[in-house]
Amino acid sequence: MENFWTEVLEFATTITKRVGSQLISDFGRLQATKKEDGTLVTKADRWADEEITKAIAAKFEDHGVLGEETSHIFPDKEWCWIIDPIDGTTNFTRGVPIWGISLGLLYQGTPVFGFVYLPLLNQSFYGYWYGNSGLKGPEGAYLNGEPIHTSLDDPSKSHLFNLCARSIEVLKRPFPCKIRMIGVASYNLLLVANGAVLGGVEATPKIWDIAGVWVIVQAAGGVFIPLNNQDIFPLKIGKDYGRQSFPCLVVSRDELVPTFKPLVEFVGKN
Template sequence: MTTPDWAELTRFAMALAGASAEAILPYFRQNTAIDVKDGPVWDPVTEGDRAGERAIRRLIEQHYPEHGIHGEEYGITEGRSPFTWVLDPVDGTRSFVCGMPTWATLIGLSYEGRPVIGLMNQPVVGDMFYGNPQGAWHSYRGTTSAIFTRKGVPLDRATLGTTAPELYRSAGDQSRFQALRARAQLTRYGGDAYFFCMLAAGHIDIAMDCGLQPYDITPLLPIVTGAGGVAAEWTGGDLARGGNVITAGSQALLDEALAIIAA
């Protein structure tokens, strides 16, 4: 079988990011109407989320009509090929509705069920992080650089990032998180997908979140692993399906963190 053209597909993901940004930005800091999805926590959605996903889907359907699509806002469209695009047009909608530029558009591509290309775009800041089987990169206002996780950091000197402690909703998940937080040198909150990219770029050492959906994590895994990082679903589940995900800059640090979680 011919090897897919990862570079071309990565460029297409960048084009999708540009189209989504044009659709989303008119709604940012406009106090746009908020709908709330059903569920155990307050889960907002705006027309910015929906407009961004529609823009992405439109381009995929034009250029790769045989590809599948799994998006947060419009669900699953079955494809006729091994490729599926996995989309979260506004990851961090809570930040979006607060006017904070820590939300991001996540665009991932899975091949035969395995995440192979991932992109995170924050058009207000000008940050784009992306990864594929050849590596991971950060593009910022015209300059693109390869990124790498930092190594040799033990847990007691590690910086940990997660979205919010209250999202660890079960007693077991909360106790595991608190045990790990207590061992890390520094813990920061509120970064959403940004934390996984900061890990890939070598600025923090652990990025983790609980109860993730496939569209929350599939686009981020190629960035983390392309930069030399490692990832696990701490109950042993399939990472591509989401769940309780922890990523680290090195295997040694991940093993140390997982030992705390297991205990």
């Protein structure tokens, strides 16, 4: 199993850097179109999704794939990769350098390995989280190979909390931290994992937005809370996840859940 995890990390590192190099050349140069759900897509999104899918099929023949730009149906496979080829397409098309490639590896429907690469920031986040899967292997969360951990600080006006564009109603009430808006679901929550912010909320993320970061946040000591009171994982075989959103709150430690959840739980009711 140890060799397997080494292969998984090497694969994720290699494919995201290769795809990321091409995406950098397209950065800020492509026009986006709207998909049926209103989100943006470019030919670069579709190319990257296809390249990663083909690479998975060549390296891990028995693994399934669920991608933002390909199949949205969770396959009947013990192992499955979930791909977000460009998380932050709006930033990508508008010349904002915060966007990434996100991969989550699921075992029996639940993520156990996550990898997110932000090419223009030269940041690679990854982590391992086995839960009650019975799997064993490397542990922890990392940024560019160095261990990361969530902050142990208490909230204050010198600390940060991340919102998404659909959660700004939070601003109508007093809030214990300064607010930031990143525009990339994965990076919004990864900043909790590396201790930069104390929490973050996403109102309408899809499964490919959170599959990879779900692992990394928890491996770093954070808490991932569904705001609609429904478990996200394990995913169900044969279900179409193309339109389902998973409103969620991420905080740096359990003790902060009572502080932040009442302020953002309306997000799960919209």
